[in-house]
Amino acid sequence: MPYVTVVGEEGMFEVEEGKKLVLALEDNGIQILHRCGGKAKCTSCRVEILEGEYQDLTNIEKDAFAQKGIEDHLRLSCQIRIEGDLTVRPIMTVESSGLEPGPRPTE
Numbered sequence: 001m002p003y004v005t006v007v008g009e010e011g012m013f014e015v016e017e018g019k020k021l022v023l024a025l026e027d028n029g030i031q032i033l034h035r036c037g038g039k040a041k042c043t044s045c046r047v048e049i050l051e052g053e054y055q056d057l058t059n060i061e062k063d064a065f066a067q068k069g070i071e072d073h074l075r076l077s078c079q080i081r082i083e084g085d086l087t088v089r090p091i092m093t094v095e096s097s098g099l100e101p102g103p104r105p106t107e
């Protein structure tokens with residue numbers, strides 16, 4: 001199974017292939033912020049991917065970043081499924097933002 005390493009929050013864990021990154025983070029104790037339930041609207045679940053295997057930026061992500069004026073070298077963790085080892089840095093957590101998370105994104 002792939003490994004996810006989290007920079008900044010200091011975590012490393014094994015994740016089943018195909019799992020959404022936002023859920024992998026949350027289920028392993030990383031309080032990644034997610035406000036819209038994984039619908040690519042809030043962009044609060046964004047992460048920087050520092051290393052690893054992942055798919056290209058999707059049009060859904062491009063549109064979400066363009067609407068919010070966010071650089072598109074970041075990714076929405078609710079739109080990424082884990083395919084291999086990844087090293088990521090969450091941009092916003094529940095703690096760093098002081099905001100409450102929204103509904104859990106669907107599997």
Ligand code: FES
Nearest residue numbers: 038040043045078
């Ligand atoms: S964009 Fe809102 S949870 Fe990912």
